[in-house]
Amino acid sequence: MSEHLTILPILLPLIGGLLLLLPPLATTLERQRYGALLVAVLTLISAGLLLQQSQTEGIQLYVLGDWQPPYGIVLVADRLSTLLVMLTSLLGLASLLYACAGDDRTGAYFYPLVLLQVMGINGAFLTGDIFNLFVFFEVLLIASYALLIHGGGKQKTQAGFHYVALNLVGSSLFLFALGILYGTLGTLNIADMSTKVAALSDGEQALAKAGGLLLLVVFGLKAAMLPLHFWLTRTYASASAPVAALFAIMTKVGIYSIYRVHTVIFGANAGDLAFMAQPWIWPLALLTLLAGSIGALASPNLRELTANLVIVSVGTLLVSVALMNQAATSAGLYYLVHSTLVCAALFMIADLISHQRGKAGDRFVMSRKVRQPVLLGGMFFIAAMAVAGIPPFSGFVGKVLLLQAAQTGTEMFWAWPGILLSSLITIIALSRGGTTLFWRRSSDKSQAEPASRWHLAAVTLLLLGAPLMVVLGGPITEYTAAAAEQLHQVPESLHLLLPGGES
Amino acid sequence: MEAVYAACVGLLTFSGVFLCLRGRTFPVVMGLTLLSYAVNLFLFSSGRLKLEGAAILGTSFSYTDPLPQALVLTAIVIGFAMTAFIVILAMRARADLGNDHVDGRLPPQPEMKPRRKKEHA
């Protein structure tokens, strides 16, 4: 079985999701719940085993259909992809747990769709073939379309159309880019492409560059990079809590793809095209930080605030991409995991708060007291400190690592103010919001029923990361550093990625 | 021939993009469809054009590049699924929001002639 471990994080949710659509599991909600939870746990376990395996035995290459690369499709389980697969599976489990409290009643197919979405994301992280990456992008996108409208309502439909239309154009651009890249490089295997880029003639180089930059547009759209971030706030703010929590990973898929394509294919050993995206990413990263911070200040409620904090986190990650050294990538990976967990938790907390504050919801206005001030307040406080990068929770480690990764004076000059000021604005926005949500209260009591055990289980699962990632900071940073090294030193691992030799 | 082919792809992109920028859902859907035609032709041509070279073994001496064709097939199917979804979403939007504007709310434009939307929605 262990030789097939690499594909399990894709197959388990796929088959599980399909079984949930068939009798006997499809018949009752109870069976759906426990079936889905079981599958999610199994997926998480398999992801954990895979991570462990790829760490002990090095990069795992899974050759689908036994067709050797670069001809067939391969799955590549290196430190980077396995880490993100692990994260996705964890997030999926949390989202399912949260939904068990009742969000699953508000529409059909919730559990199958979540599992299929997890399958799509895991696939996107694991595949080593660029067209297959496109296919998995579509899987996770169509699943996200269906999940976004889960629960119904005007805002969802409205936000949904924007989201879908923009992403369909994005997919078209993706295909244009793939056409260009295949038409110039004549291959689809990412590792193989990386070997071919340098050898291109001038004309083909120009075309490949256009293709590569077009990919940057596509990934930027997924990652919500300025000026393509506009869809995010509304989409995330209108999605139902467990869905929004799951979406917290979606922007990271875009970031991941930028890491993969623009450090592996157009990275150090790409000849004239080496790091061609840098000049674009630097300003866009800082502007994304700015846009997110402005949005955070302007947010009228906690959901939108969290959505804008997601944009801030994207900006921070883009800075790590722009710095483009191993330390920065390592810092970025740490920050990616942390911000995903915390933002997901914040979406759930916002939902719990709005349930308990009567018709004021999670808007920053005076209202009745929440039913469980200590519990929700505590959770919010932890999440807020973590996301703002205030010690002792996980945020500060990521931020400090990233600041340290800025080596030269110019890098410091650009990166430091951006990151530090955005943290300050985050602190201001969160302290305003939090004090209003919990402390500016009218006298009348809240009749809302307290948060259910499922809710708490889900939020706890996510929030545990905040302290744990600091306590275990040593090993985690070691891991991310190793992952960054693997990413930046593709030539060293080519013999693993292309056993058949370069075509 | 390549020039004509490329011109057609360009023109399809042109009309598709223009329709994607319209303010009502249905034209946008049509624009996306046009765009997907352009995409499919483009992706297909990444294997270069060839006459009488269908990749059916034994039918000819030199074959066209089959890989892009497979990719386009996948792209067509996915495109179909996506088009289906967004068109139904457009209907749903009309049902929920009472109009078929992409933003779900009608832009305030005095000079516009009275719209006949109210009868249905």
Place this chain on the structure above:
Amino acid sequence: MSLFWIPLLPLIGTLVPLLSERFGRSACALFTGILPALALAMALSLSPQILQGETLQQSFSWIPAMGLDLSFRLDGLALLFCMLILGIGLLVILYARYYLSEQDSMSRFYAYLILFMTAMVGIVTANNLIQLWLFWELTSISSFLLISFWNHKSEARKGARMALTVTGAGGLALLAGLLLIAHIVGSYDLSVVLASGDTLREHAAYPIALVLVLLGAFTKSAQFPFHFWLPHAMAAPTPVSAYLHSATMVKAGIFLLARFYPVLSGTELWFLIVSLTGLATLLLGAYIALFKHDLKGLLAYSTVSHLGLITLLLGMDTQLAAVAAIFHIINHATFKASLFMAAGIIDHESGSRDMRKLNGLWKYMPYTATLAMVAAASMAGVPLLNGFLSKEMFFAETLHQVALGSLSWMIPVLATLGGVFSVAYSTRFIHDVFFNGEPIDLPKTPHEPPRYMRIPVEILVALCLLVGVFPGYIVGDLLSSASSAVLAGNLPEYSLSIWHGFNLPLVMSIIAMLGGLVIYYNRRHLYQFQAQFPEHDAKLAFERMIQSLVAGATRIHAFFENGSLQRYMLLLLLFALVLTAGPLMDLDTTAGLRPHLPIDTVEITAAVLLCLSALATMIWHRKRMIALLTLSVVGLIVSIAFARFSAPDLALTQLSVEVVTVILLMLALFFLPQKTPKESSPRRVVRDLGIAALLGGIIGTINYAMMTRPLTSISDFFLANSKTGGGGTNVVNVILVDFRGFDTLGEITVLGIAALGIFKLIARMRLFMPAGDENGRPWTRDRHPVMLAVISQSLLPLALLVSVYIFLRGHNLPGGGFIAGLVTSVALVQQYVAHGVDWIKARLKLDYQWLIASGVLIAALTGLGSWLFDRPFLTSWFDHFHLPWIGEFELASAMLFDLGVYLTVVGATLLILANLGKLTTSHRPTQPESE
């Protein structure tokens, strides 16, 4: 006996109050006190070594990647602060036991307080820059929690937010400063940093690092111009004011200055910034304090001014000044803490803090009054009290300053002026509160506090006296070891005696005394003078600033993010345009060397037709039906093009998809407006045309440039291995089901999910069926014409047969599961059209959801099958068999896979179209739960 227990014990202690609350208030206070007391005992037990000049260190590796170690150091400075923090902390715990009222949550208060204590101890014992910063931020957070302890009060919330914002900003600056220092020095280890002062001072980035660190220190210690947050932090309960905002937290900034004194000081820049800031703060604080009617307000501003005094001392370039600074840290902590506690008692027992009401309390609480007066006298710098000694040293130091060149004489003068003010407000504190007539309508009649509430005050006041009389015995060693830690060993000669003879500093003190009394006596005039100026409230100003910040953000946000898809789409396309246009500039020759194909008339006509119908779709897009027809023409020609350029499978697929798509779009159009209103302004139309044209041009150019260049691709492999390895002659199909079967698996998953999503959309869709077309003509009565019914019914078997045929030949000739599936579903859809939904429902017992799921499942399980032969997922298998009568035929796992594709396609298409069709009938698809 380990050093790191000193911070660890309080850390554990934060839980104690939460656990011990149920045993009653006194017990809770008692238990809470135990662990800090232990920590203090430990610090004291270590003190002999420290006082002999040792520096204890202990370190554990934590996150090496960021240079963060858990590393502690205990030297004189750290010891001094530990004793202040833990000692005064214990007194505050005792005091708070009686101060807090029944409805205040004692456990919460103590938990925050001990958390803060931990953070402070962490700062002063930190031996690692990042660790130092970590605890630094922790103090900001815990002070936020303590200031907002009474969070139902608006001023508490605002004060807390202000403090958090200011100190938080300072904290970030400090972080940057520390990282910069570490970057210069090359280590995060404080001992290393302290050892490499010269490299630091000579480095080009020294000024930046210095300014950043000073920002951190000044914000924390409420130095001008960041002083405004401290008075508003007085919304906190008085024990907090006594502890955080006079004795300890505000000293953290001072501590930072002292800690980095060996490496950062000694430059012109340091002296200028630090001394001038200190001087300004000293004067401003003292002056404002004079006019505060609120007891705590007065003390708050006097705290600001004393912090300024210490800063000024650290900013002077003599070593004695540093000693004086340390000495004054001790003295100020003792007398100011006791004063706050006294103020708290007065507030507690008389119900007011307004000095215009509080008069003549001497009669009611003589004992407390005495204590308060002694402390106040020490604040004023009256001889025989500790305040006097450090103030003398301060005056003495101001005399030999050269930092300001020829203007240096100003320093002693202004220092004396500050002294004058401080005497004045101290006098006011004493006279206004305890004498000066009778109390004016106080809420309750004042009386002495409970016995134990006074003990902390007594202890502190006793210290003031003892230090004042026997300075050498009480604090001599501590002071010297702390100072030598600040001065990196080279301690100057100084004497702590009370009497230095009749010298200039003494004269300055006397001037200060007399001047202060004079000013207080003429305070009326001074108040009138001050009354001319508008009272400006820092809190309001700050809130207004934040408000305007938010308002600005909201405006910008609303401007950019206006919720218009057209804009977002435009940005997306423009971005793509810009990024792709660049490289094409470098492309000097568009056409490549590959031989072009010839052109014939058929192709030309097809191309022209394609372009015309595309343009027609674009131009007539507002007449939707027509546009839809022209659109389908485009699709038709595209599929012809595929056929022409030797892609029969594509042609077939495109054609069948085209049919289904058009049916779908027509059904949808039935529910949507038939026409699009004309609403785009001419300008916008032109703009969009421009963008579209540019993008089209770029895509076309790239396409041409690409097609005319030769390509070496991996495809020969597929051609070579299709028959032998994949068992099929139709390479495209073999790629789909075998070489790249994984793509196809994903593709049908997408199709399936899309169908599910569409089902979700259609369920509960509130759409009215239009009574007629847009011209109001009613639909025909005869919904299912007989002719159509008969024909389609007779066509069905044929269609199914065809699809089976297409399916079977797929592996070797154009065809395959997908096309077959579409043909089948089209045939079935035709039945729906012909007979209506009910007729089908009665006859066709198919759950499309199950069909989809089982289809994808079959494909996936086919892939899994190869695991039985220890081959990776989706490894294909095929073989040829010979049966009598039938003859040679092939069985391949790929066919099973293709069957999965077939089922999925049928299921998905029908789930979509059938449910959409149902909308036209009476019964809509509904769900058990409401969507």
